Amino acid sequence: MHPYPLPSRSLLLILVALTALGEISTQLIIPSLGAIELIMTARPGSSLLALSAFVAAFGLGQLLLGPLSDRIGRRPVLIAGLLVYLLATLWMLLASSMGEFIAARVLQGVGACAALVLARAIVRDVWQAQAGPALALTVIGMLCAIALSPILGGVLTLYGGWRAPIALALVIGIACVCAVLGLYRESNRQLDPQAGQLSHLASNYADLLRAASFRALALALACTYGAMFAVIAGSSAVYIGLLGLSPAQYGITFAAIVSALIAGALFTQRRILQLGPEKIVGIGAVLVATGALATLVIYLLFGLSLLGLSVPQVLVTLGGGMLLPAAVAGAVMPNAHRAGLAAGFMGFAQMAGATCSGVLLSLLADGSAWPMVVLNSLFAVAAYGAFQLLRPRSRLVKPLQQGSHSHEQL
Template sequence: MPKPTRILLLMLMTLTALGEISTQLLIPALAELEQGFAARPGTSLAALSIFVAAFGLGQLIVGPLSDRLGRRPVLIAGLLVYLAATGWMLLAGDLAEFITARALQGLGACSALVLARAVVRDVWKAEAGPALALTVIGMLTSIVLAPMFGGQLTLHWGWQAPVLAAFSVGSIALLAVLFLYKESNAQLDPHAGRLLGLAGDYWDLLQGRSLRTFALTLAFTYGAMFAVIAGSSAAYIKLLGLSAAEYGLTFGAIVSGLIAGALFTQKKILQLGPQRIVAIGVALVATGAALTVLVHALFGLSVLGLSLPQVLVTIGGGMVLPASVAGAVIPNAHRAGLAAGFMGFAQMAGATLAGVLLGLLQDGTSWPMVLLHGLFATAAFAAFHLLRRGSSVVPLSASR
């Protein structure tokens, strides 16, 4: 069993961030990607949505499979798939082939996220909450920095450069797993991960009311944030006239709230527990979203009117993300992979639903983004407070 060391934690932070790194590096290169493959404007967005779908669905299989076979072999296999897919993206002959490879990349990358969370539970046991929060901080930091880095790479070396950078990060992650990580799942379950019994395993997992509460709250919270993330470029650049550089700085300032919320969670989760942290976080998300809708209705779209309330949303989201995962995974020590996989799926499902609805409702104004943001935030608040009634609170000291 590995010991909880800083080197191991740094490796797990990198694994947790791999999916976001793969996406955020690529976003600034989408226009040049379309030009390079002579594709219609906007068609490259499929490379983002297909990744999110594969990333979310894959976790439902990878997590429980690691409960059966062990974290290390499944993680190594996932990273090899990730590297093969990323290499295929570099060699793709057209955009359709690139998108197909991107889907495979999402399947490989999902193993990094779900198994990093499961390993944290294995190693840190009942005190995994702060470590889970730190891995989320690594992921959120990549959301801030990767787009700027990807933009510079694309500017100087073309769309292949950010893809190559993602390949390099994946290679480093694989080497770290091979040489620095020993198997942490000491109790393999020979019945876990079997396709015929997988639905039953998830049904049994979802009998826990607190897990259902955390999963739905996470899904709707991330959906609320994703509505703004997906619509922010058009709102700030096309409607408000900001330059790409100004948008990057504004977006970075807003997302820094996520890091602040995750830092608060890392320091206070053992003292307050996941439920209290999520309660505070979802209240901040709902308040910030309500202010966003109110200011937009009274004064119209403005940089400050959109940005300032979003700081409340991102601070709250930075609390909900790690605390809800901790609240779901820590009590399920014997099936940490299964629980981590379902929470990852819930997070991506919320993002996918928000993105699809935003695309369907798009009318050239900022109203669809703002209204969806408010609806998802309200749903998160309602889901948490309605479902938590009567549910038992599992202390962090349980299930060692």
């Protein structure tokens, strides 16, 4: 038996599931947020804190768990994180107050972040120079979860109550643990005994951020996901509360919007070796800003409507689907010797954007769609501006790898 795992479809399928776990955990419960507030007698809008708390823990945890996996290996950190995820999800099922539910979500975020950051690092370990398309495929899995989970969550909430989506997340978590225990061997071939030590952590991250391209990609990712998260977190109240859709109808509508994420990610997966990540990020940022500004203009001119809100957001999700995997690949690929560190920071950047967006949305909530629409536009414009201002212009964008033979290894 080969001492380290080789590229295979079965391993890639596990990594896709791990990458999607965090989104599954969030998207499944979004249709039930209103019901959770009612049952736990919490103030309207307080459930948004459960989303923001999860995202904050999800992002901060990656700053530590990624480097820790560079030091002691991917497998022990991944298994420990998944076990924490299971305990936290079980706690959510038993929670009797909103404060307890939010605390459980924080712990769940810590566990889920291990799945995401380790999946990205494992892709770099195993696929090595051909990791770009594989990373894009894992993001496609995450985006499929964003598209399908709200539908499933809405149906489960309708027929099984607010605990049913959480119970499904628990079952998926158990399946992930079993798959990792049975099918994944350690893939980190160069353990770094100094990685993860607090004395070196800050200097290592500072070294990463010295690269202008890394800063541009991280900020573009953070702001793009902030723009998307404003709609992810706010859409339930707008579509169900203001436009009168049922939870199941909301799930179908939301899935139709975010299906463009998958189309964008497929474009990246197929063209990243030819175009290079930075060019794709630039195209994606233009689409995100265009869609968000169109949403704002339509809202100001014609008010809130189902089509006026949904159609322009397809451009946002199409651009986001292109940008997310390209930004991650562009940051992780040049840092093979510290893939956990780079993947951890990009995960943190993504979740930092979502956390800022979610907190602002909660603070600005006024019962209308205005805060969601404005934040969506502001973050989208910030993503475009940050990337254009910070990306290096002294050289042409280099493709990750010439040729298309890498697809055969997937």
